[in-house]
Amino acid sequence: MAQASEARYNLQTPVTQIAQQVYDLHTAMLVVCLVIFLAVFGVMFYSVYAHRKSKGAVAAQWHENTTVEILWTIIPVFILLGMAWPATKTVLAMKDTSNPDITIKATGYQWKWGYDYLKGEGEGIRLVSNLSTPQSQIGGDQQAARSQTAYLLEVDDPLVVPVGKKIRLLTTANDVIHAWWVPAFAVKQDAIPGFIRDTWFRADKEGIYRGNCAELCGKDHGFMPIEVHVVSADKYSSWVAGRKKAAAAVAEDPSKTYSLAELKTKGQQVYDANCSACHQATGKGLAPAFPPLDGSKIATGPIAEHIGIVLNGKAGTAMSAWRQLSDTEIAAVVTFERNNWGNAVGDLVQPSVIRAMRGGAQVATAAVPAPAAKDASVAAPAAALPAKVYFQVGKSTLPADAIDSVKAVAGYLAAKPGAKVDITGYTDKSGSLDKNLELAKERAKTVRDALKEAGVAADRINMKKPEAVTGDGDNKEARRVEINPAG
Numbered sequence: 513m514a515q516a517s518e519a520r521y522n523l524q525t526p527v528t529q530i531a532q533q534v535y536d537l538h539t540a541m542l543v544v545c546l547v548i549f550l551a552v553f554g555v556m557f558y559s560v561y562a563h564r565k566s567k568g569a570v571a572a573q574w575h576e577n578t579t580v581e582i583l584w585t586i587i588p589v590f591i592l593l594g595m596a597w598p599a600t601k602t603v604l605a606m607k608d609t610s611n612p613d614i615t616i617k618a619t620g621y622q623w624k625w626g627y628d629y630l631k632g633e634g635e636g637i638r639l640v641s642n643l644s645t646p647q648s649q650i651g652g653d654q655q656a657a658r659s660q661t662a663y664l665l666e667v668d669d670p671l672v673v674p675v676g677k678k679i680r681l682l683t684t685a686n687d688v689i690h691a692w693w694v695p696a697f698a699v700k701q702d703a704i705p706g707f708i709r710d711t712w713f714r715a716d717k718e719g720i721y722r723g724n725c726a727e728l729c730g731k732d733h734g735f736m737p738i739e740v741h742v743v744s745a746d747k748y749s750s751w752v753a754g755r756k757k758a759a760a761a762v763a764e765d766p767s768k769t770y771s772l773a774e775l776k777t778k779g780q781q782v783y784d785a786n787c788s789a790c791h792q793a794t795g796k797g798l799a800p801a802f803p804p805l806d807g808s809k810i811a812t813g814p815i816a817e818h819i820g821i822v823l824n825g826k827a828g829t830a831m832s833a834w835r836q837l838s839d840t841e842i843a844a845v846v847t848f849e850r851n852n853w854g855n856a857v858g859d860l861v862q863p864s865v866i867r868a869m870r871g872g873a874q875v876a877t878a879a880v881p882a883p884a885a886k887d888a889s890v891a892a893p894a895a896a897l898p899a900k901v902y903f904q905v906g907k908s909t910l911p912a913d914a915i916d917s918v919k920a921v922a923g924y925l926a927a928k929p930g931a932k933v934d935i936t937g938y939t940d941k942s943g944s945l946d947k948n949l950e951l952a953k954e955r956a957k958t959v960r961d962a963l964k965e966a967g968v969a970a971d972r973i974n975m976k977k978p979e980a981v982t983g984d985g986d987n988k989e990a991r992r993v994e995i996n997p998a999g
C-alpha cells in the first residue's frame with residue numbers, strides 16, 4: 513500500500529472513531545501478546561540457565577498439581593475474555609448502519625467502482641471511478657512510478673463525502689466478487705453480485721483517503737483503486753450543486769443530434785475509460801479471451817446488434833451490460849467502434865436511439881432483420897419497427913406498456929430525419945364490423961396522440977384505414993395498433 517510513508521510499519525492513521533478503536537485494539541492486543549511472550553520466555557530461559565546440568569541440578573518429579581492446573585486454565589480464560597469484550601463491542605459498532613446521513617451504493621465492476629448516491633444530500637448523483645494512473649507509469653519506469661504517492665491509487669472521478677456525517681455504504685457487484693477497502697476508515701466489505709452488504713463510516717478529518725479492491729477479481733484486480741475525498745459541508749454542497757448542474761446540462765433533449773466527428777471524439781474517451789482494458793487501445797483484443805473489434809462482424813454489422821451487445825452484454829462472458837453509461841456515451845462509443853481502426857462503416861447512432869432501445873424490448877438483438885440493416889445508409893435500427901400496441905378488449909385507452917413502443921417509434925424517427933410512420937388499427941370480424949372498425953380507428957388515434965405527446969411531429973404520422981383480421985372474439989392480434997415505417 514502507498515500512503516505507506518506515514519505508516520510504514522503500522523496501520524494507517526485512523527480518521528474514523530471505529531478506525532481509532534481498531535487501531536487501539538490492535539495496539540492493546542500487541543501489548544498483551546508481548547507481556548505473555550516476555551513472561552513465558554523469561555521463566556523458560558531463567559529455568560534453563562539457573563537449573564543447568566553443569567551445576568548439578570536434579571529435576572523435581574511431581575504430577576497433578578491441581579492448583580497449577582486451575583491457574584493455567586483460569587488465567588488464559590480471563591485474558592481471552594478481556595480481549596474479546598472490547599473487540600466485540602467494536603465489531604457490533606461497525607455493523608450498526610442505522611440512521612445514516614447519506615446512503616451510497618458502491619458497485620464493483622471488472623475493473624472499477626461505480627457509486628450511486630441513493631439517499632441524503634446528493635441523492636441521484638452517480639459516478640464511476642476509473643484508475644487514472646497513466647499507462648506510461650504502469651508499463652514504464654517502475655522506480656519513478658513508485659515515487660508517486662498515489663501510484664495505482666488514484667482515480668479520475670473520486671467518491672466525495674462530507675466530513676462528520678454518517679455515510680452508509682451498500683456494496684454489491686456486477687460480475688464477480690470484489691471488496692471495498694479503505695484502511696483509514698477501517699472499512700472492508702465484500703461486494704457480491706446479486707447481494708447487498710452494508711457498512712458505514714464517519715470521517716472526522718477532511719482529506720483524501722485511498723484504498724483498493726480487496727478480493728481477487730481477475731486480471732486488473734490491482735487496478736481498481738478507491739479514492740475518497742472527505743470535504744467540508746460547504747464544499748460538499750457546492751460539489752453536489754455542480755454535479756446536478758452538469759447532469760442537467762447533459763440530460764440531452766431527445767432531438768439533439770451530434771455529428772460523426774463529435775461522436776467519435778467522445779466515443780474515444782468512453783472507449784479508453786471503459787473498453788480498452790479488454791478490447792485494447794488497438795482494437796485488436798487479447799486472444800483468446802477478448803475478441804478484436806477491429807474487423808469484428810458485430811462492430812461492422814447491423815448497428816442494432818452492435819448497440820444490443822453493449823447495452824445488454826453477453827451472458828456468461830466477460831462482456832457485461834454497459835447500461836450504467838449514459839445514452840450519449842453509448843451512442844458515442846458505438847459510433848467510434850464502427851468508424852475507427854480498420855472499421856469504416858460510415859454510419860452513426862444518436863443518443864435518442866439508445867434511449868429508445870434502453871426501454872424498448874422491441875429492439876432485442878434477435879429481432880434485427882440483418883439484410884435490411886446491412887445497408888450502410890440505414891443509420892437507425894430499423895429493427896425498432898414495426899411496433900405494436902395491444903389494447904384491452906373493447907377499450908381504446910392506452911395500455912401502460914405502450915410506452916415502450918412509443919419510445920421505439922420516437923427513437924426511430926429521431927434517428928431518421930425525413931422518415932414517416934404509418935399507423936394502422938386492427939379489429940376482428942366478429943360482431944358488428946362497423947363498430948369494430950370504429951374502435952380500431954379510435955385506438956389508432958390514441959396511439960397517434962401518445963406519439964405527439966412524445967414529441968413526434970404530426971406531419972410525420974400517416975393514419976391508415978383500419979383493417980379487419982379473421983379470428984375470434986379475443987384474438988390479441990385483432991386488438992393491436994401497428995406502427996410501420998411509411999412507404
Ligand code: HEC
Nearest residue numbers: 786787790801802803808809810822826829830831834845
Ligand atoms: C471485461 C472485459 C470487457 C470489457 C471491459 C468490454 N468488453 Fe466487449 N467483449 C468482451 C468479451 C469477452 C466479448 C466476447 C463475448 C462473446 O463471447 O461473444 C466482447 C464482445 C464485444 C463486442 C462484440 C464483438 C464481436 O465481434 O463478437 C462488442 C461490440 C463489444 N464487446 C463492445 C464493447 C464496448 C463498447 C465496451 C466498453 C463500453 C466493451 N466491449 C468492454 C469483453 C469486454
Ligand SMILES: [Cu+2]
Nearest residue numbers: 690691725729
Ligand atoms: Cu475487484
